[in-house]
Amino acid sequence: MERALQLRAATPEDADWIHEVRHRVYAQELGQHAPVPEGRLRDGLDGENVYLVVARGEDRIGCISITPPWVGRYGLDKYLTREELPLLAEEDLFEVRLLTVEPHRRNTMAAPLLMYAALRWIAARGGRRVVAMGRTELLAMYTAAGLQPTGHTVRCGAVTFEVLTGAVKDLTRATLDRYGPTVRRMGSGVDWHLDAAFAPRPDGCEHGGASFTAIGADFRDLGRRHRIVAADVLDAWFPPAPGVRALLAEDLEWISRTSPPTGAEGLLAEISTARSLPAETLAVGAGSSDLIFRAFGRWLTPRSRVLLIDPGYGEYAHVTEDVIGCRVDRFRLRREDGWRIDPDRLAACTRAGTYDLVVVVNPNNPTGRHLPAAELRRVIAATPGSTRWWIDEAYLGYVGMAESLAELAAADPRVVVCSSLSKMYALSGVRAAFLVAEPDTAAHLRRWTPPWAVSLPAQMAAVAALRDPGYYAGCWDRTHTLRRRLADGLAAADGSAEIDESVANHLTVTLPRYGPSAAQLVHECRGRDVYLRDLSPLSPGYEGRCVRIAVRDTEENTRIVAAYTDALDALRPPGRTPSTAPWGGSVARSGR
Structure with a gap:
């Protein structure tokens, strides 16, 4: 044969x-x-x-x-x-x-x-x-x-x-x-035998991680979740606040069978109080993706010009290019600049008013860099009124809520701030998010929001979470400690890679140019039930050798380091050890 x-x-x-x-x-x-x-x-x-x-x-x-x-x-x-x-x-x-x-x-x-x-x-x-x-x-x-x-x-x-x-x-x-x-x-x-999938995903976008391929999307054996480390998505390592857990557990039967408030009125009121924002400047959704699809679908057409940060959150490229068909340009971040957004260079790109929409994720995902609010305000101020700015603050809690541009968005019709409650508040499973815009813009989006868009469990959980800022502030602070320990463990495991901390709940590993690819490392780690994210499809700037790792708790971080070490040993050519790598590894600390 x-x-x-x-x-x-x-x-x-x-x-x-x-x-x-x-x-x-x-x-x-x-x-x-x-x-x-x-x-x-x-x-x-x-x-x-x-x-x-x-x-x-x-x-x-x-x-x-x-x-x-x-x-x-x-x-x-x-x-x-x-x-x-x-x-x-x-x-x-x-x-x-x-x-x-x-x-x-x-x-x-x-x-x-x-x-x-x-x-x-x-x-x-x-x-x-x-x-x-x-x-x-x-x-x-x-x-x-x-x-x-x-x-x-x-x-x-x-x-x-x-x-x-x-x-x-x-x-x-x-x-x-x-x-x-x-x-x-x-x-x-x-x-x-390539480290690339034979067939592309049906919609061309990788939404979230791949860990449910191990757990099973049919939910028949949820016990599998205890065997894997899902470090390929940026879900919180910590549980929701005690008040959230208590509220959801109080009467699960009633919560499951009862329709929620139609327009999430209580959640809107709680956001208004917690963020000191007028309620008429707010709109809510079932996660930030819901808001992105709904808002961009109303504002943009195939004739629209959009500027995206590259590397950046892949959902924005998917919506603007693949779903709507906009003309998309990219503001390239540079490895030699530490992946930071240069505000002067960004201002030079946007001051002519060429773009209908500019998207800035701040702190950025996946680079984990943060552009100070004062610098971003300065760039926006230099831009003509014809350009709308979408500022995604999904991970801002890890920097500090004082850095939010929500107050500016509530008054300036050029600015919209999107804030996911999923990642920072450990609510990814129930899906809740809000955006801030001047009243007319917010009202227009509320009109295009279907009734009961946010489920009752999500509304209840988000309200309870916003009432316990002290709990979450402690979790965010603890994340920085866990991230540093994870970075040190990865750096000690192998000296040939660069470990780059972010300001949020993840870090990146850049493998040597002539070593294994990111896809090969991710594949090897999955064989050890540890799921990491290959960043290569997001941008050629990653050169096929960058992996993002979400911060988990101490026990799971230990498993990540062990799997990473074993995977590199399995991928290393015979006769070569970490000490014989042609260059030294390092841990890069990232400030704002």
Whole structure:
């Protein structure tokens, strides 16, 4: 019986074959390069390219090359300048080249499989656009896959290439729409060894974590929850306030069967009192996602221009790009700046009034950085009235409620503040959130809020939580201590990664560039019942090597460190120990 095709990232053992087959195809067959005596054709980016290989057993069939943006240069740079082809300067652009298949295998699924695999690998690293060089005589194959000519052709030796490009989401959608049955057949017949999922999620967005895949979304065996550590979502490590628990336990039968107050009037009144805000400036929802979908759906159209922070909370890109279809730009945060928002650079991007909406999550998720309220106020003040600002303060309690812009939002029609009660108040399961806006804006959103939008358990729990600020302040303070201990434990476990604390209830681990990928680490930890979050799909700025870890209690943090240590040991090449890593690890403390 013939063995299944295997799709994998190239290993050092594949290098000689890659160089040899490239020489046979591009030098001897196509005349693109001059033949060389050693019969091996190398590329100037070989040390930094990623190669994917399709094989059947020991028989290598084909390969494809990917150049990520963090390399800083592309193969196309030899032919076109950034002025001639501006997309080469985009920070989320991946170059795909050197699609090579053994001559006797060219009528098989090898080439389409390699192209699809490259697309999935790029998507898993946050790539949003690809650029490719396609031989002119094969142009129909590339355009059928969704790639579009840029209007540039380049010549190399005897071969003429068309320069092609496409958005990753558009290419994925076109591939699945046009070749869905073929892709599914490939999925069932291919031994897939990439650290990227074979198929994208149905809506293209990863909502929350994956720990319910272990618990079971059918809730038949909730005992499983005691075996796993759900550090891939930013739910609170602490329980709700004692008053919340007592209230919900008092008469569960009545709570379950009774309709809640239609407009959550009591909850609105409690928020007004607790935050010293006029009730007419408030609107409530079943979590911040409810408010995001409802508000953005009323305000934005496909003609709207939106500015998002990158890296940032993925739900905003999903709603604006995938659901509404807005024209979205990204304000890039930089690793060398410690992922902090530069207020002067942000002001320069927004002062022209180009954007209908600017979204700032503050403190930011997933970077965990906080822009002081005074600085953000200054940026907003410099922006024309045509631009609306959406400030997401889901994690503000970990910094201090004095940093809220809610008072500004209540008076300034350009500003809306969204505040989730889920994360800070340990109410993620019951879903409650509110936003603050000037009265007309808030009233408009209340009109578009369906009756009973917030359940009775959620209304009761949120009211009780807001009445116990002292309990939660203590929990937030304790979170900082737990986070520092977790960071120290991870740093001590392995010296080759950078452990970066945030101001909130999580931290990030940046793995060495030439070590295991974030996806590989996450996979290994899941095998040990510890769930972490691979940040790679959120932004190419993470280079496929950043993991976010939520702070848990002392016992679960100990399990996280143990799983992390064991996973790195399992992924480390033979003969290499943490002490032989080429660079030292560090713990980066983050202030505001």
